[in-house]
Amino acid sequence: MQLDNESRGMFWRSVLSAVRAALRAMLIPLLAVFTAMLTGGVVIALAGGNPIAAYVGLFQGAFGSARALSETAVWSTPYIFAGLAVSLTFRGGLFNIGAEGQLAFGAVAAAWVGYALPEVLGLSLPPIVHLPLAIGAGIVVGAIWAAIPGALKAYTGGHEVINTIMMNYISLNLVSYLLNGPMKDPDPLNVIARTPLIDENARIPPIVEPLRIHWGFPLAFLIACLVWWLLWRTTLGFEIRTVGTNIEAARYAGIRVKRILVLTMALSGALAGLAGAIEVTGLNYRHELGFSIGYGFDAIAIALLGKTHPLGVVLAALLFGAMRNGATRMQFLTQIPVDIISVIQGLILLFVAADRIVRYLYRIRVAEERVVLTRGWGG
Amino acid sequence: MDWRRFGFIALIIAILFSVMVLIGRVQTSPIVIVTSMMATTIAVATPLTLGALSGIFCERAGVVNIGIEGMMLAAAFFGWLASIYLNHVYKFAPLPSLIGGVVAAVLTGGLFALLHALLSVTFKVDQIIGGTVINILAVGITGFLNRQLFFEEGSIFGGDVPHAPGTLPRIAIPILADFPVVGRIFDQQPITFAAILLVMVTHFVLFYTRWGLRTRAVGEHPRAADTVGISVERVRYMNVVIGGLMAGLGGAYFTLESVSSFEPLMTNGRGFISLAAMIFGNWTPFGAWAAALIFGAAQALQINMQFFREVIPPQLAILQISYVVGLAPYILTMIILTGIVGKTVPPAADGQPYEK
Numbered sequence A: 001m002q003l004d005n006e007s008r009g010m011f012w013r014s015v016l017s018a019v020r021a022a023l024r025a026m027l028i029p030l031l032a033v034f035t036a037m038l039t040g041g042v043v044i045a046l047a048g049g050n051p052i053a054a055y056v057g058l059f060q061g062a063f064g065s066a067r068a069l070s071e072t073a074v075w076s077t078p079y080i081f082a083g084l085a086v087s088l089t090f091r092g093g094l095f096n097i098g099a100e101g102q103l104a105f106g107a108v109a110a111a112w113v114g115y116a117l118p119e120v121l122g123l124s125l126p127p128i129v130h131l132p133l134a135i136g137a138g139i140v141v142g143a144i145w146a147a148i149p150g151a152l153k154a155y156t157g158g159h160e161v162i163n164t165i166m167m168n169y170i171s172l173n174l175v176s177y178l179l180n181g182p183m184k185d186p187d188p189l190n191v192i193a194r195t196p197l198i199d200e201n202a203r204i205p206p207i208v209e210p211l212r213i214h215w216g217f218p219l220a221f222l223i224a225c226l227v228w229w230l231l232w233r234t235t236l237g238f239e240i241r242t243v244g245t246n247i248e249a250a251r252y253a254g255i256r257v258k259r260i261l262v263l264t265m266a267l268s269g270a271l272a273g274l275a276g277a278i279e280v281t282g283l284n285y286r287h288e289l290g291f292s293i294g295y296g297f298d299a300i301a302i303a304l305l306g307k308t309h310p311l312g313v314v315l316a317a318l319l320f321g322a323m324r325n326g327a328t329r330m331q332f333l334t335q336i337p338v339d340i341i342s343v344i345q346g347l348i349l350l351f352v353a354a355d356r357i358v359r360y361l362y363r364i365r366v367a368e369e370r371v372v373l374t375r376g377w378g379g
Numbered sequence B: 001m002d003w004r005r006f007g008f009i010a011l012i013i014a015i016l017f018s019v020m021v022l023i024g025r026v027q028t029s030p031i032v033i034v035t036s037m038m039a040t041t042i043a044v045a046t047p048l049t050l051g052a053l054s055g056i057f058c059e060r061a062g063v064v065n066i067g068i069e070g071m072m073l074a075a076a077f078f079g080w081l082a083s084i085y086l087n088h089v090y091k092f093a094p095l096p097s098l099i100g101g102v103v104a105a106v107l108t109g110g111l112f113a114l115l116h117a118l119l120s121v122t123f124k125v126d127q128i129i130g131g132t133v134i135n136i137l138a139v140g141i142t143g144f145l146n147r148q149l150f151f152e153e154g155s156i157f158g159g160d161v162p163h164a165p166g167t168l169p170r171i172a173i174p175i176l177a178d179f180p181v182v183g184r185i186f187d188q189q190p191i192t193f194a195a196i197l198l199v200m201v202t203h204f205v206l207f208y209t210r211w212g213l214r215t216r217a218v219g220e221h222p223r224a225a226d227t228v229g230i231s232v233e234r235v236r237y238m239n240v241v242i243g244g245l246m247a248g249l250g251g252a253y254f255t256l257e258s259v260s261s262f263e264p265l266m267t268n269g270r271g272f273i274s275l276a277a278m279i280f281g282n283w284t285p286f287g288a289w290a291a292a293l294i295f296g297a298a299q300a301l302q303i304n305m306q307f308f309r310e311v312i313p314p315q316l317a318i319l320q321i322s323y324v325v326g327l328a329p330y331i332l333t334m335i336i337l338t339g340i341v342g343k344t345v346p347p348a349a350d351g352q353p354y355e356k
Helices: A002-046 A051-063 A066-091 A099-115 A117-121 A127-156 A160-180 A216-233 A235-245 A247-252 A257-284 A295-305 A310-334 A340-353 A355-362 B003-024 B030-044 B046-060 B068-089 B094-122 B127-150 B182-186 B190-208 B210-220 B222-227 B232-258 B270-280 B285-311 B314-320 B322-337
Strands: none
Touching (some): A002 A295, A002 A310, A002 A355, A051 A066, A051 A310, A066 A099, A066 A216, A066 A235, A066 A295, A066 A310, A099 A117, A099 A127, A099 A257, A099 A295, A127 A160, A127 A257, A160 B270, A160 B322, A216 A235, A216 A257, A216 A310, A235 A257, A247 A257, A295 A310, A295 A340, A340 A355, A340 B127, B003 B030, B030 B046, B030 B190, B030 B285, B046 B210, B046 B285, B068 B094, B068 B127, B068 B232, B068 B270, B094 B127, B094 B232, B190 B210, B190 B232, B190 B285, B210 B222, B210 B232, B222 B232, B232 B270, B270 B285, B270 B322, B285 B322
């Protein structure tokens, strides 16, 4: 009896300490967000707007109704995938700035499978085959697109930061060529660079009919768990993290470093490609030029705000989704351009990266943990 | 700078020029085409050259700067904004307004660089993340202010973009510019001339002055520099800010020299490409300039081809898809970074915060 009580006490104590650790980990990011919102308010005021009205509009737009909540979920979905993509590379000591291009190519691949594959094969595919094929195509294409800079890094030393950026511009050019040319919606009334609508059988069903929230949103949570499992419960995850922490030690321990570098980038690209595929199959039912612009940099901010941990990434993505969604209503109510959200996001990133500012402002003395990511052009 | 690398640069530029001659020779004589290509190449290489110089100053002192793209974008916007204010609100004549705009752009670059120095030198933030912060902030601030000031009802310019005071006037170098046909090369706008001048100045400062020696010492072995009494922090701050001023001048090129308008995201990756030029030039000013000219030539081909759209011979038909030529600078960058054209050696302490 006494033993039982003691073990129960130990259990609760361990839960308590876990919660406390989580709260401590979240303290700096939360204060960074708070400080960024304050600074953003000053920017709004300087530009001649009313910050309080702006933030009230932002909040209403993000959480004010069932529709607002659904839209926040819709906005957050690709952010979760893309944020996971970037944080995975951070864990592996790489910096993937190319999520945007990988996402766009994933979307294009999923759209092509969605509208053209039945025609090419000459048969109609049932949903159970067609939808996974479309999503799978997005994943594979995203993975291949990201594996290229990964391989360049591993085998030639070409730095992945510049290479992924270059591949963003290449994909932007290629995708705009595809959407204006071979893949353009042939509807005679169409003047937009976009693909035709995908087949009914390749679509993810919505969860509650009039709202746009779709099953891709719960899937994002599932994938976040999967990434956590991969990183902390598998050998591959251990190898990725070891390469990320100390590449020399990893090599010495017999880890095939080059293979891991390529694989990390490919997995990251797969997640980014999945983001694009889910947007096409779950939300827009086609790919349109320009829809994915900015996702890559948002994803970096999300990964850093979430401290590159899957749980943190999910929370950060929800926050960014809420802000992007609420911004439309804010602009409608107060005429403050939605672009202020980018300023606030930049400030969040600034305060997260330079957490010494936050520590100084709020007199926090929690031990400092330095995030060491990529350094210099070496390697 | 080794000859192999210069040979590669010359070869690529020669290929790009030859393609243009092949396309245009039905209509125009080769000499005219080559001259026009040269003039365009030198002009459009300007922001890349300045961006690369900016990178050289920062990285020779040991600070990686991938925020050059953002610094250029912010400078392009604020320089343009300043020129419009001076012209419309303070009723300055166009030329002084433009000069004021250039000054504002240069200062904007310096200010953003100060932030980068604060992050990477004082707070010792990972320098690539610091640069990313600059890039995201620049996109946000320029996008926000551009819309808030020009496209919102009741804003300063009444929801209407006023006419910008034009672009900086051309300057013809006496005698050289008077030559028939080839004189065109020596008739350029001021920032282009300034960039070439700054290549020489940077070379001199870096390799023939005490300041340059200290900069390189701090970038190669900060502890040794510290030991002999050089303030690592001070040298890094100064160099990052000087680099920012250069990037700012590069930004001015976009809205005050090339065209007279601003568009969100208009720098289009030039800041990143200039880093590739810096790497390919092995962190030397002349090498970086030569590398910038490759990218300039690729872009010049794309620009000049538009005049010959109808006469592209069938064996070069693939070039009709302008996207293909548009991809050239980016693919070239990736090829160069593989090091197959010769390995480059960055400053030894590049990207490492210095801890006493």
